[in-house]
Amino acid sequence: MKVRKAVIPAAGLGTRFLPATKALAKEMLPIIDKPTIQYIVEEAKKSGIEDILIVTGKGKRPIEDHFDSVPELEQNLKEKGKHDLLRLVEQTTDINIYFIRQSHPRGLGDAILTAKDFVGNEPFVVMLGDDIMQDKVPLTQQLMERYDQTHASTLAVMKVPHEEVNKYGVIDPGAQSQPGLYDVKQFVEKPDIEKAPSDLAIIGRYLLTPEIFDMLETQKPGAGNEIQLTDAIDRLNQIQRVFAHEFKGDRFDVGYKFGYLKTSIEFGLKHPEVKDDLKAYIKELGKKLK
Numbered sequence: 066m067k068v069r070k071a072v073i074p075a076a077g078l079g080t081r082f083l084p085a086t087k088a089l090a091k092e093m094l095p096i097i098d099k100p101t102i103q104y105i106v107e108e109a110k111k112s113g114i115e116d117i118l119i120v121t122g123k124g125k126r127p128i129e130d131h132f133d134s135v136p137e138l139e140q141n142l143k144e145k146g147k148h149d150l151l152r153l154v155e156q157t158t159d160i161n162i163y164f165i166r167q168s169h170p171r172g173l174g175d176a177i178l179t180a181k182d183f184v185g186n187e188p189f190v191v192m193l194g195d196d197i198m199q200d201k202v203p204l205t206q207q208l209m210e211r212y213d214q215t216h217a218s219t220l221a222v223m224k225v226p227h228e229e230v231n232k233y234g235v236i237d238p239g240a241q242s243q244p245g246l247y248d249v250k251q252f253v254e255k256p257d258i259e260k261a262p263s264d265l266a267i268i269g270r271y272l273l274t275p276e277i278f279d280m281l282e283t284q285k286p287g288a289g290n291e292i293q294l295t296d297a298i299d300r301l302n303q304i305q306r307v308f309a310h311e312f313k314g315d316r317f318d319v320g321y322k323f324g325y326l327k328t329s330i331e332f333g334l335k336h337p338e339v340k341d342d343l344k345a346y347i348k349e350l351g352k353k354l355k
């Protein structure tokens with residue numbers, strides 16, 4: 066069956082980004098001029114996804130507004146002949162996006178469970194709203210291509226520094242059935258650094274079969290007392306094969322302050338409007354920093 070649907074969970078509290086996230090969703094924080102979540106939606110579109118469900122929560126209304134049309138603004142830009150800006154504004158309305166609210170942020174697994182009716186009996190992708198990925202072929206499309214061959218759930222993983230494994234879900238890898246495609250013996254959420262089975266961490270893209278919902282419905286809270294998607298995937302792996310696909314492109318985690326700053330600088334150095342000024346500024350600043 067073709068993968069057509071994506072779920073973007075964006076209902077977390079974003080506590081690592083307080084006080085900015087008190088009233089504003091971290092997924093709406095801009096990287097230069099575009100909210101993070103728009104990069105995710107663009108990746109979905111490029112990958113051939115047709116329908117997107119965004120899981121939102123309290124204070125997340127601006128996400129809905131961002132993907133809606135703004136007739137007064139559009140009319141104003143039209144009248145002033147600002148066609149480039151009009152195109153930018155209209156870009157975000159030309160997609161099938163649905164919304165659902167997660168009433169309590171009980172964890173990523175619980176956020177995905179709210180998508181059960183939207184997904185139905187089809188394979189689907191989960192794209193975390195605060196993780197931007199870049200590669201020649203979008204990561205979501207890479208997972209979809211793997212699915213075309215295996216018809217099994219496949220998670221994106223990436224090598225991370227050993228001392229950081231306790232922040233992630235980590236896999237205990239088995240054999241590689243194709244280069245970069247691992248069987249998985251176990252999925253462990255936030256392992257102790259000494260006990261981590263590998264440095265291959267689950268990053269923000271998952272392709273899942275609908276059987277994941279059976280697991281999520283009975284999933285008990287795990288690390289951090291949250292309903293963990295990783296734990297449900299580990300149980301799914303006991304009844305059907307789940308693969309891990311190693312991502313070799315660039316990942317930008319914008320869910321914490323330093324990650325957000327790094328991403329803003331790197332994207333700024335590529336942005337046609339600001340790249341030259343930013344480069345000159347960083348060089349100048351570098352001379353002053355000791």
Ligand code: UTP
Pocket residue numbers: 074075076077078079080081082120167169170171172173175176193194195320
């Ligand atoms: P994070 O682990 O980054 O959690 O969630 P968080 O709560 O947003 O942020 P911190 O850790 O408090 O700073 C990963 C993704 O899952 C979503 C988040 O919005 C984010 O995109 N999420 C998390 C939910 O939708 N619901 C939840 O209950 C938890």
